[in-house]
Amino acid sequence: AQSVTQPDIHITVSEGASLELRCNYSYGATPYLFWYVQSPGQGLQLLLKYFSGDTLVQGIKGFEAEFKRSQSSFNLRKPSVHWSDAAEYFCAVGARAAGNKLTFGGGTRVLVKP
Amino acid sequence: NAGVTQTPKFQVLKTGQSMTLQCAQDMNHEYMSWYRQDPGMGLRLIHYSVGAGITDQGEVPNGYNVSRSTTEDFPLRLLSAAPSQTSVYFCASSYSGAQGYGYTFGSGTRLTVV
Numbered sequence: 663a664q665s666v667t668q669p670d671i672h673i674t675v676s677e678g679a680s681l682e683l684r685c686n687y688s689y690g691a692t693p694y695l696f697w698y699v700q701s702p703g704q705g706l707q708l709l710l711k712y713f714s715g716d717t718l719v720q721g722i723k724g725f726e727a728e729f730k731r732s733q734s735s736f737n738l739r740k741p742s743v744h745w746s747d748a749a750e751y752f753c754a755v756g757a758r759a760a761g762n763k764l765t766f767g768g769g770t771r772v773l774v775k776p
Numbered sequence: 777n778a779g780v781t782q783t784p785k786f787q788v789l790k791t792g793q794s795m796t797l798q799c800a801q802d803m804n805h806e807y808m809s810w811y812r813q814d815p816g817m818g819l820r821l822i823h824y825s826v827g828a829g830i831t832d833q834g835e836v837p838n839g840y841n842v843s844r845s846t847t848e849d850f851p852l853r854l855l856s857a858a859p860s861q862t863s864v865y866f867c868a869s870s871y872s873g874a875q876g877y878g879y880t881f882g883s884g885t886r887l888t889v890v
Contacts, residue, residue: 671816694877705883706819706866713877752818762807762826762870762877763834766818 664689664755668767676775683738683770685753694756695736701749748774782867782882789857789889797852797885799867807870808850812863857889
């Protein structure tokens with residue numbers, strides 16, 4: 663069975679500073695990996711996804727993530743955070759062989775200081 | 777607009793009442809699933825379906841029932857509502873292909889059981 667761990671429950675970052683959100687997964691085969699963002703009271707928005715190929719994935723809103731198989735990680739980064747990036751971020755791993763089920767991490771809430 | 781439609785958006789139930797959360801997609805996706813979101817726990821899979829007539833349990837299926845009579849619809853039934861079922865519910869549909877797969881989420885149903 664797959665699992666996802668997001669070690670940081672909350673992160674506070676100053677506007678303009680860089681941001682890195684950690685994600686570690688467990689899955690027995692090649693994973694499909696996703697990052698979603700959720701603003702308060704809103705639904706999920708896909709930031710980026712990884713299936714295969716280049717391990718550095720570019721997403722929307724200036725985000726990128728790097729897949730590291732040796733570390734079972736898929737960390738999300740942004741070089742310069744904007745106040746509008748304050749939200750909750752979820753990492754997820756997909757299992758095509760198991761009915762396309764997605765397993766989510768517990769989420770990381772990002773607060774942006776002016 | 778193509779996508780996943782969930783109804784209702786908000787619902788208050790009394791303990792012991794039953795209700796059905798509706799989910800419909802118009803993208804001809806094979807896979808559909810239901811998740812619940814609770815603070816600090818990310819999204820957890822309730823039930824999923826790999827095609828019309830085929831459903832299976834996810835991580836937290838107790839107290840919920842599903843059926844999939846058509847490709848488009850995947851209703852979630854609460855048999856006898858309990859306060860522990862107070863949550864935000866998301867329906868999702870997904871495709872699977874040679875380039876990997878993707879998910880489309882509905883906007884969610886916020887359910888309160890009193």
